[in-house]
Amino acid sequence: MEREQLATSTKWQPSKISRIEQGQATLQRAELEQLVELFWPDEEQCERLRRLATEARKRGKFGKVPDWSRQYVGLEADASALTIWDGELVPGLAQTEEYARAIVSTSVVVPPAEVEQTVKARLARQRILSRETPPELGIVLGEAALCRTVGSPAVLRRQLQHLRQLATQPNITLQILPFSSGEHAAMGASFTVLRLDLEDLTFSYAYLESLTRADTLDGQQHIETYQLVIEQLRIAALGQRETLNLLDRVIAELAEARE
Structure with a gap:
């Protein structure tokens, strides 16, 4: 899916999608569920994505860094x-x-x-x-x-x-x-x-x-x-x-x- 199409489907700004793709931003639970509904991965993939997203949110507080x-x-x-x-x-x-x-x-x-x-x-x-x-x-x-x-x-x-x-x-x-x-x-x-x-x-x-x-x-x-x-x-x-x-x-x- 092209970035523009994804932005239309999720109502996210293209800049936000770019930051997520480059690992510069983490996904909130509701945002991940949006992607799950959009792409329909199988249940095993869903659970793996949810585990990874949970870990990412735990480590998403970087303190004062550029x-x-x-x-x-x-x-x-x-x-x-x-x-x-x-x-x-x-x-x-x-x-x-x-x-x-x-x-x-x-x-x-x-x-x-x-x-x-x-x-x-x-x-x-x-x-x-x-x-x-x-x-x-x-x-x-x-x-x-x-x-x-x-x-x-x-x-x-x-x-x-x-x-x-x-x-x-x-x-x-x-x-x-x-x-x-x-x-x-x-x-x-x-x-x-x-x-x-x-x-x-x-x-x-x-x-x-x-x-x-x-x-x-x-x-x-x-x-x-x-x-x-x-x-x-x-x-x-x-x-x-x-x-x-x-x-x-x-x-x-x-x-x-x-x-």
């Missing part, structure tokens, strides 16, 4: 596995409150009055790491993230201590890509690869974010490319023991500088 990142936040909440590459910044799922506040405070798209709400929303997303069945989280982090003074040397030191603690959890893998590894395929880019296991289906996405927009890619060619780059980064990065040793060394240096 409209263009809401699709990712929804995918993140449902992800079975996430692999993150960032060359110079600790990713949001691993940030401490004061580190996150320092980062958000530099934004030119977040008004000062909304900084605290945005930080609170970012920290709330971290709850997925402590739920009963947490996702697998792999982080490959550029050595620059250990050197850039975000907030203050003390803020950075506590952030690295938190990062080290996370790295000891069984569902989390952390690797540092040292400066000595030289050039690589992900220079100038940061991205996240997500895997979602929903009932008997598996979906994969690559997510890239800039200052004012985000792209969520799901084509096989995109996914294979980003997965290949991640594997190359993992091979070039330090192993777990070497990563922890490097973190310990930088944390000790930051403590001495404070003294």
